[in-house]
Amino acid sequence: MKTTSLLLAILSFNILAIAATSFTSEPFDSREATIDSVHNALYSGISSCRDVVSSFISRIEAFNPTVNAIISLNPNALSIADRLDLQIALGNSTGLLFCIPVLLKDNFDMVGMNTTGGCLDLAGNKPTADAPVVTALKNAGAIILGKTNLHELALEGLSVSSLGGQTVNPYDHTRTPGGSSGGTGAAIGSSFAVFGTGTDTVNSLRSPASANSLFSVRPTRGLISRAGVIPISFTQDAIGPIARNVKDLAVALTVMTSVEYDTNDNTTALIPTSSVGVDYSNSIYGGSLKGLRLGLLQGFVNRTASNETTPVNDAMDHMVSVLEAAGATIVSINETVYNATTIATLDVQTSEYRQEMDAYLEMPSLSGTQPSTLNELYNSSKFLVIPSQYNYVNTALRSSTSNSSYAPTKLGIQNLTTVLRSTFSSNSLDAIIYPEQKNLVVKIGSPSQSGRNGILAALTGSPVVTIPAGFSPPTDDAPIGVPIGMEILGQPWSESKLLNIAAHISDLTHVRRMPSFANGSVEVSSYDTVPTITPNASNIPSAYPLGTL
Numbered sequence: 001m002k003t004t005s006l007l008l009a010i011l012s013f014n015i016l017a018i019a020a021t022s023f024t025s026e027p028f029d030s031r032e033a034t035i036d037s038v039h040n041a042l043y044s045g046i047s048s049c050r051d052v053v054s055s056f057i058s059r060i061e062a063f064n065p066t067v068n069a070i071i072s073l074n075p076n077a078l079s080i081a082d083r084l085d086l087q088i089a090l091g092n093s094t095g096l097l098f099c100i101p102v103l104l105k106d107n108f109d110m111v112g113m114n115t116t117g118g119c120l121d122l123a124g125n126k127p128t129a130d131a132p133v134v135t136a137l138k139n140a141g142a143i144i145l146g147k148t149n150l151h152e153l154a155l156e157g158l159s160v161s162s163l164g165g166q167t168v169n170p171y172d173h174t175r176t177p178g179g180s181s182g183g184t185g186a187a188i189g190s191s192f193a194v195f196g197t198g199t200d201t202v203n204s205l206r207s208p209a210s211a212n213s214l215f216s217v218r219p220t221r222g223l224i225s226r227a228g229v230i231p232i233s234f235t236q237d238a239i240g241p242i243a244r245n246v247k248d249l250a251v252a253l254t255v256m257t258s259v260e261y262d263t264n265d266n267t268t269a270l271i272p273t274s275s276v277g278v279d280y281s282n283s284i285y286g287g288s289l290k291g292l293r294l295g296l297l298q299g300f301v302n303r304t305a306s307n308e309t310t311p312v313n314d315a316m317d318h319m320v321s322v323l324e325a326a327g328a329t330i331v332s333i334n335e336t337v338y339n340a341t342t343i344a345t346l347d348v349q350t351s352e353y354r355q356e357m358d359a360y361l362e363m364p365s366l367s368g369t370q371p372s373t374l375n376e377l378y379n380s381s382k383f384l385v386i387p388s389q390y391n392y393v394n395t396a397l398r399s400s401t402s403n404s405s406y407a408p409t410k411l412g413i414q415n416l417t418t419v420l421r422s423t424f425s426s427n428s429l430d431a432i433i434y435p436e437q438k439n440l441v442v443k444i445g446s447p448s449q450s451g452r453n454g455i456l457a458a459l460t461g462s463p464v465v466t467i468p469a470g471f472s473p474p475t476d477d478a479p480i481g482v483p484i485g486m487e488i489l490g491q492p493w494s495e496s497k498l499l500n501i502a503a504h505i506s507d508l509t510h511v512r513r514m515p516s517f518a519n520g521s522v523e524v525s526s527y528d529t530v531p532t533i534t535p536n537a538s539n540i541p542s543a544y545p546l547g548t549l
């Protein structure tokens with residue numbers, strides 16, 4: 001009996017599949033696709049899951065040679081799609097992310113694909129276990145389409161790596177895509193998947209969102225387990241989603257937080273019961289901007305007029321006028337403590353990096369040919385020497401949490417956290433706003449990604465939702481302008497409130513636009529197997545040689 005109904009189901013699946021192929025006039029259009037647009041196409045029978053995945057792969061084949069955002073594609077993506085098509089035929093298509101193509105920054109472990117960190121010396125780093133957050137995405141039905149380039153080992157914001165080369169900003173091919181999660185930023189900005197993942201030690205989820213007209217969440221410290229992700233700093237690291245709209249961001253966050261308590265990341269013990277099992281997609285409805293009190297950090301703005309700063313200031317001024325017109329009160333926060341340069345003196349990455357990285361490289365779940373210590377990695381010459389990273393890594397190799405400077409610096413972070421809480425309380429603030437970067441995202445070949453403001457949230461463990469705030473005026477290099485992003489920082493565990501604010505601002509402003517170089521439709525190929533995408537390391541600026549320290 002059971003066998004018969006299964007056979008019938010498979011037969012009807014075949015009929016459905018034939019019907020789908022013979023009556024579909026338009027293949028799935030992946031441009032600006034959302035979770036809802038994929039599900040509508042699937043559940044109305046217009047597209048199969050294979051059509052959806054093929055459509056994204058075709059876009060990657062057409063446009064990745066220009067932006068160079070992809071390190072590798074998942075060879076199993078099409079066979080997973082076929083399995084999901086069978087589940088649709090069986091009436092068993094469940095999961096918030098059923099058949100949603102997702103890209104992982106290539107510092108997340110996933111079985112079947114190496115975790116390279118963009119570093120030549122980690123090309124053979126083969127995990128035998130998924131990061132818990134990757135398991136959560138898969139369990140929700142997501143199809144991991146592939147891995148994205150990043151600034152090598154996530155240590156800067158230029159998004160250039162010895163393995164993956166330079167990723168290019170889709171809106172201005174002379175500029176970087178922000179970073180370190182710049183491969184995910186450029187890929188999601190170009191509609192290579194529905195959403196992607198990133199990591200953030202100082203700016204790295206927010207700078208690519210800002211530079212590619214996208215939304216991201218850096219969650220409260222502890223909300224998402226960081227296990228199985230190449231680490232930098234126990235105190236500062238966070239992981240989260242990057243998406244093209246607030247709703248997809250909220251659904252992605254819901255799935256990524258479903259890991260809850262994880263013994264392999266003790267910060268997850270901090271999650272309050274009110275943040276367990278939250279469906280963040282509910283938080284985008286209701287509420288209003290009227291009556292909100294938003295602090296604007298004056299010290300996180302560069303008022304020196306120039307082509308690189310004025311567009312950012314104009315976008316923020318416009319955002320303030322929109323918020324005021326909607327009934328919010330903007331409170332000017334002038335305390336000199338809010339100076340990103342001075343706050344950065346409390347950065348503890350260099351004391352934590354070597355211990356964290358050695359612990360990652362020693363994990364029994366890694367097989368393959370990776371180095372066994374950070375020291376070994378940096379003795380391999382298989383990495384780029386970037387000026388802004390050179391001193392950092394040199395110091396990290398000689399440092400630990402036993403350094404005499406470490407404990408006082410951690411106390412300084414505690415103090416900063418209290419100062420920030422006091423600013424919230426004394427001004428009765430709902431959230432704090434500022435531009436992610438004081439200037440436009442830097443040009444390819446620059447020594448560092450200057451002017452970013454991510455350090456405040458990174459040290460205090462505060463949640464931030466980053467949203468598109470505007471574009472610079474169009475130029476020859478940037479036909480619709482360079483994207484500009486705004487951070488909305490909240491009190492711990494206030495992700496729902498921040499997403500609600502972001503959703504209201506997004507509904508009022510509709511800032512995001514797709515990059516014009518890739519705004520045309522693409523002919524969708526019919527694939528037998530997933531094509532191989534080769535990272536392009538021939539485009540590394542000469543300022544960043546392979547080398548030794």
Ligand SMILES: *[C@@H]1O[C@H](CO)[C@@H](O)[C@H](O)[C@H]1NC(C)=O
Nearest residue numbers: 064065066068536537538539
């Ligand atoms: C590699 O990058 C260079 C410079 O950006 C580009 O001209 C070339 O077409 C790319 N090659 C491939 C195979 O994508």
Ligand SMILES: *[C@@H]1O[C@H](CO)[C@@H](O)[C@H](O)[C@H]1NC(C)=O
Nearest residue numbers: 086087090092093094095141
């Ligand atoms: C239904 O889907 C779930 C989750 O993907 C899977 O574990 C289960 O085996 C499926 N059941 C059938 C009958 O295919």
Ligand SMILES: *[C@@H]1O[C@H](CO)[C@@H](O)[C@H](O)[C@H]1NC(C)=O
Nearest residue numbers: 234264265266267356359401
């Ligand atoms: C939490 O784990 C980190 C290493 O990941 C360790 O350094 C720290 O001591 C642990 N903290 C507690 C309170 O167990």
Ligand SMILES: *[C@@H]1O[C@H](CO)[C@@H](O)[C@H](O)[C@H]1NC(C)=O
Nearest residue numbers: 298299300336339340341342
């Ligand atoms: C921030 O601090 C730096 C270094 O201490 C200083 O040069 C700069 O003028 C300060 N910026 C502002 C806006 O006060």
Ligand SMILES: *[C@@H]1O[C@H](CO)[C@@H](O)[C@H](O)[C@H]1NC(C)=O
Nearest residue numbers: 306307308310473474475476
């Ligand atoms: C600033 O932008 C204007 C207008 O696009 C341009 O004419 C000028 O050359 C730019 N200046 C610099 C220093 O890039």
Ligand SMILES: *[C@@H]1O[C@H](CO)[C@@H](O)[C@H](O)[C@H]1NC(C)=O
Nearest residue numbers: 296298331332333334335427
């Ligand atoms: C902060 O400075 C602005 C001018 O830049 C001023 O209008 C505002 O009143 C100041 N706010 C406070 C709280 O001092």
Ligand SMILES: *[C@@H]1O[C@H](CO)[C@@H](O)[C@H](O)[C@H]1NC(C)=O
Nearest residue numbers: 114123124125126367368369
């Ligand atoms: C992944 O790592 C394995 C084990 O080190 C290696 O054999 C394989 O070539 C690597 N794959 C790629 C695509 O580099």
Ligand SMILES: *[C@@H]1O[C@H](CO)[C@@H](O)[C@H](O)[C@H]1NC(C)=O
Nearest residue numbers: 373375376377378379380381
């Ligand atoms: C670095 O590698 C060289 C050989 O390539 C070796 O002689 C040296 O001992 C290594 N140093 C460290 C610190 O591993």
Ligand SMILES: *[C@@H]1O[C@H](CO)[C@@H](O)[C@H](O)[C@H]1NC(C)=O
Nearest residue numbers: 350351395398399400403405
């Ligand atoms: C830690 O101590 C070592 C050795 O004294 C020193 O070289 C390094 O700069 C110190 N690191 C930090 C972060 O202070």
Ligand SMILES: *[C@@H]1O[C@H](CO)[C@@H](O)[C@H](O)[C@H]1NC(C)=O
Nearest residue numbers: 336337411412414415416419
């Ligand atoms: C805490 O920070 C405030 C503001 O920067 C500063 O005035 C105070 O001295 C700091 N306290 C300690 C104990 O570091």
Ligand SMILES: *[C@@H]1O[C@H](CO)[C@@H](O)[C@H](O)[C@H]1NC(C)=O
Nearest residue numbers: 302304305306308309438451
């Ligand atoms: C402010 O912008 C000017 C003009 O672009 C630049 O020269 C200066 O370095 C910037 N200052 C800071 C603190 O970013």
Ligand SMILES: *[C@@H]1O[C@H](CO)[C@@H](O)[C@H](O)[C@H]1NC(C)=O
Nearest residue numbers: 479480514515516517519520
């Ligand atoms: C694509 O970009 C071009 C050039 O900016 C613009 O004219 C056109 O309207 C855009 N098309 C879409 C569908 O956004």
